[in-house]
Amino acid sequence: MNAFQEIWASVSSISKGLYVTLTNWVRRPRVTQRYPKERRTPFPRYRGLFILRRDPNRPRETTCTACLLCWKACPTDVFYIEGEGKGKERHPKIFQMDLSRCMYCHLCVEACPFDSLAETTEYELATYSRDQYLYDFDALSRQDRVQGRIHAELLAEPVEVSLLGDEGEPSSNE
Amino acid sequence: MTLIATASWSLEKWFASRGFPGWIDNAVRAFIASVAVLILLLITVLILVWLERKVSADIQSRIGPARTGGRFGILQTVADALKLLLKEDVAHAQVDRWLFFYAPFIVFLPAYVAFATVPFSDRLQAGDLKIGALYVLAVLALPQIGMIMAGWGSNNKYSLLAGMRAVAQLVTYEVPMIIAILCVVMMAGSLSLKEIVQKQAETGWYVFNLPLTLAFIIYIVAAIAESNRIPFDLPEAESELVGGFHTEYSGLRFAMFFLGEYALLFFVCAFASILFLGGWRGPWLPPEAWFLIKTYALIIFAMWVRFTLPRVRIDQLMSIGWKFLLPAALLDLILTAAWALGR
Numbered sequence: 001m002n003a004f005q006e007i008w009a010s011v012s013s014i015s016k017g018l019y020v021t022l023t024n025w026v027r028r029p030r031v032t033q034r035y036p037k038e039r040r041t042p043f044p045r046y047r048g049l050f051i052l053r054r055d056p057n058r059p060r061e062t063t064c065t066a067c068l069l070c071w072k073a074c075p076t077d078v079f080y081i082e083g084e085g086k087g088k089e090r091h092p093k094i095f096q097m098d099l100s101r102c103m104y105c106h107l108c109v110e111a112c113p114f115d116s117l118a119e120t121t122e123y124e125l126a127t128y129s130r131d132q133y134l135y136d137f138d139a140l141s142r143q144d145r146v147q148g149r150i151h152a153e154l155l156a157e158p159v160e161v162s163l164l165g166d167e168g169e170p171s172s173n174e
Numbered sequence: 175m176t177l178i179a180t181a182s183w184s185l186e187k188w189f190a191s192r193g194f195p196g197w198i199d200n201a202v203r204a205f206i207a208s209v210a211v212l213i214l215l216l217i218t219v220l221i222l223v224w225l226e227r228k229v230s231a232d233i234q235s236r237i238g239p240a241r242t243g244g245r246f247g248i249l250q251t252v253a254d255a256l257k258l259l260l261k262e263d264v265a266h267a268q269v270d271r272w273l274f275f276y277a278p279f280i281v282f283l284p285a286y287v288a289f290a291t292v293p294f295s296d297r298l299q300a301g302d303l304k305i306g307a308l309y310v311l312a313v314l315a316l317p318q319i320g321m322i323m324a325g326w327g328s329n330n331k332y333s334l335l336a337g338m339r340a341v342a343q344l345v346t347y348e349v350p351m352i353i354a355i356l357c358v359v360m361m362a363g364s365l366s367l368k369e370i371v372q373k374q375a376e377t378g379w380y381v382f383n384l385p386l387t388l389a390f391i392i393y394i395v396a397a398i399a400e401s402n403r404i405p406f407d408l409p410e411a412e413s414e415l416v417g418g419f420h421t422e423y424s425g426l427r428f429a430m431f432f433l434g435e436y437a438l439l440f441f442v443c444a445f446a447s448i449l450f451l452g453g454w455r456g457p458w459l460p461p462e463a464w465f466l467i468k469t470y471a472l473i474i475f476a477m478w479v480r481f482t483l484p485r486v487r488i489d490q491l492m493s494i495g496w497k498f499l500l501p502a503a504l505l506d507l508i509l510t511a512a513w514a515l516g517r
Contacts, residue, residue, distance in 0.1 A: 018478065018479070021233045021478060024232075024234075028235070030235060030236075034237070034240070
C-alpha cells in the first residue's frame, strides 16, 4: 500500500509542478526589460547628474552666487569654484565638479541657499575616461540634456520648493 | 518526397545502364542518405538549442535570445556554433590523447548512425532493417563508452566521476527501456521499425493500448535519463561536477558533445513517436510532417519537464531505476504478453 501511496504522491506533485510551469509558459508574465530600448522610470528622488538652475535675469544666466557653501559641505572635495562680481552681480567664473569623486550624498544640494544646485534623474553617467567626469559650468547648466526627464518642468524657472521635494514640505528660499 | 523516390529510382537505372556492379549503386545511395541525415541532424540540433532557450525563457518569465537574426533570435545558435568552431582547441598536458580526442565523436556517432533505420515515412527511410529495434538498442549503448573515455581521458577527478556516473545511469536505465521496447515488439510481432508503424494502423496508436501506456511512460522516463537531461542529468550536474565529463573540452570538441546530446534527444523522441505514437501516420498532412510534429511534441514535453523538475540525487536515481522502473517494466511485459495473446 505504501508503495502505491508513494507513486501517487510523486505523480501528483510532478503534475502540480508541470501545471505551474505550464501556466507561466502560457501567460508569459514578462519581467525582462530590454534596457536600451525600454527604460525604467527612475524614482523622483533618485540622485543622478547635477544641474545648475538657470535664471535669465542674472549674470551668466544662473542663480548661483558662488557662495562656496556647496564646496564646504562636500565631504569628498568634488567642487572647484571661482567667483566673479560684487553684491548681487556675484556669479561663478569657474564652476567645476569632478563627479568621479562624488558619492551622491546630497549634502551640497542641502547646503545651497538658493536651490541653485539640484540633482536630476539622469543615470547614464558612464564615460570612457576619468577626465570626462570633470563637469564644468556649461556642462552643468545645459538644460537640454535633462529635458523630458522628471525635473525638467521645474528647471525652466526658479521655484520655491526644493527640487527633490523633501516629504512634500516646501522649503523657503529666504 | 516523390522527387527523392524518383531520383533514387533514376539513379538506380542510370547505374544499371552503365553496367556498374550493384555495390557501387548501393555505396552512392548510402553516401547520399548519410549526408542527408547528417544535414537534417545539424539543422535539427540548431533548432532544438534555439527552442530550448526560448522554452526555458518563456517558462521562467524571460525573453530569451531576441536580437541575433531578427526579433526572435533565430540565428543565435548559428552564431554560437560559429563561435565554438573558431575557438581554440585546448587540451591540457596530462590528457590521455587518444581517448580525449576521440571521445566526442564516439558520443555523437551513435545518435547519428541510429537514424539509419528511422522511417521518416514509408517512402523516406535510409534502410529498413529486419532487426531495426535491436540495432537501435545496440547503437544506443555506445555513447556510454565515449562518456567514460572522455571522463578518463580528461585526467580530471570531476570528469572521471561524471563518466562513471554516466555509465552507471545509462546501464541502469537501458534495462527498463529495453523491456518497454520489448513490449512494443511483442505487440507488433516484428523488430522492423517500418512494420511496427504499419501494425499500428490496425490497433491504433500503441499508447492507447492499455499495457503499452505504462510502457510508454517507462520509455519516456528512461529516454530522458538516457539523453542525460534534467531531472536525470547527474553526469553533468553543474553544482557538483563542474561541467561533467566535458569539463576539459572546448571549441569544436565541446560542440560535438553538445551536438551528440541534442541529436540523442531528437533520436529518442523520434523513436518514441515510431514505437508508440504511430510514426508517420496521420490525416491530411504529408507523413513526414506528422512524424516531425509528433517528435517535436515529445521534445517540447521533455523541455517542459526539464524546466520544472529539480535534479534527483544519485541514490534516488538508482532506486527509481532499479526499484520502480524495472519491476514496473517486467510487470508490463507480462501484461502485454497476456494482452497480445488475448487479442
